[in-house]
Amino acid sequence: MKVQIKDSKREYDGFFKVDKVVLQHEKFDGSMSKEIDRLNFNRGDTIAVILYNKTNESVVLVRQFRYPAYVDDGPGWLIECVAGIKDDGEVLVAKKEVLEETGYKAEELKLLTRFYPSPGGCSERISVYLAYVETREEIKDKYFGIDNEDIQVIEIPLVKAFEMIMNGEICDGKTIIGLFCLRDELEKS
Numbered sequence: 001m002k003v004q005i006k007d008s009k010r011e012y013d014g015f016f017k018v019d020k021v022v023l024q025h026e027k028f029d030g031s032m033s034k035e036i037d038r039l040n041f042n043r044g045d046t047i048a049v050i051l052y053n054k055t056n057e058s059v060v061l062v063r064q065f066r067y068p069a070y071v072d073d074g075p076g077w078l079i080e081c082v083a084g085i086k087d088d089g090e091v092l093v094a095k096k097e098v099l100e101e102t103g104y105k106a107e108e109l110k111l112l113t114r115f116y117p118s119p120g121g122c123s124e125r126i127s128v129y130l131a132y133v134e135t136r137e138e139i140k141d142k143y144f145g146i147d148n149e150d151i152q153v154i155e156i157p158l159v160k161a162f163e164m165i166m167n168g169e170i171c172d173g174k175t176i177i178g179l180f181c182l183r184d185e186l187e188k189s
Contacts, residue, residue: 002026006035016043041122047094048083048128050178051104059161060133062101063152080172094129102153106131112181117173128178130185
C-alpha cells in the first residue's frame with residue numbers, strides 16, 4: 001500500500017520530537033485518501049527486560065515515579081520491568097539498563113516480542129527481552145538509578161505478579177505484556 005507525504009514539519013525538537021505531516025494513503029479499494037494531517041510523537045524505541053529468577057520462581061521489577069502516570073488521578077509510582085531508550089544497540093542497552101537499575105548482570109537475553117504501545121500517535125516500538133538472573137552484584141542498598149532516577153528494586157513471586165496485574169497494582173503495559181510472554185515461555189520449557 002502506498003503513502004504519499006505531502007508536507008512534513010518538526011513541531012518540537014527536544015528530548016523527544018513531534019512531527020506534523022500532511023499525507024495521503026492508499027485505501028483498501030485502491031484509491032488514495034484525501035489529504036490528512038497527522039502528528040507523530042517520536043521518543044525513540046524502547047528496550048524492556050523481564051528478569052526471572054528460576055530458583056525463586058520470581059520476577060525482579062522496579063518501582064519508580066512516573067509523572068505522566070500521576071496526572072488525572074493516576075498512581076504515579078509504577079511497578080515496571082527494567083527499560084530504557086534504545087541508542088547503541090538493543091542487547092547492549094538492555095544489559096546496561098539491567099545493571100544500572102537493579103544491580104543484576106544479564107548474561108543472555110532472549111527476545112520475547114516487539115510491539116507498538118500507542119501507534120495512533122507515537123512511533124515508539126518496544127522490544128521485550130527475557131533474562132534469567134540468580135544473584136545481584138554487590139551493591140550497598142536496593143535503591144538504584146542514575147540521572148536523578150529514584151528506583152526501588154523488588155522481587156515478586158511470579159504467581160503474585162499476575163495477581164497484581166489483575167488487581168491493578170501492576171498497570172504498566174510493557175510489563176504486563178512481558179509477564180504474559182514469560183508465562184508462555186515457561187510453559188514451552
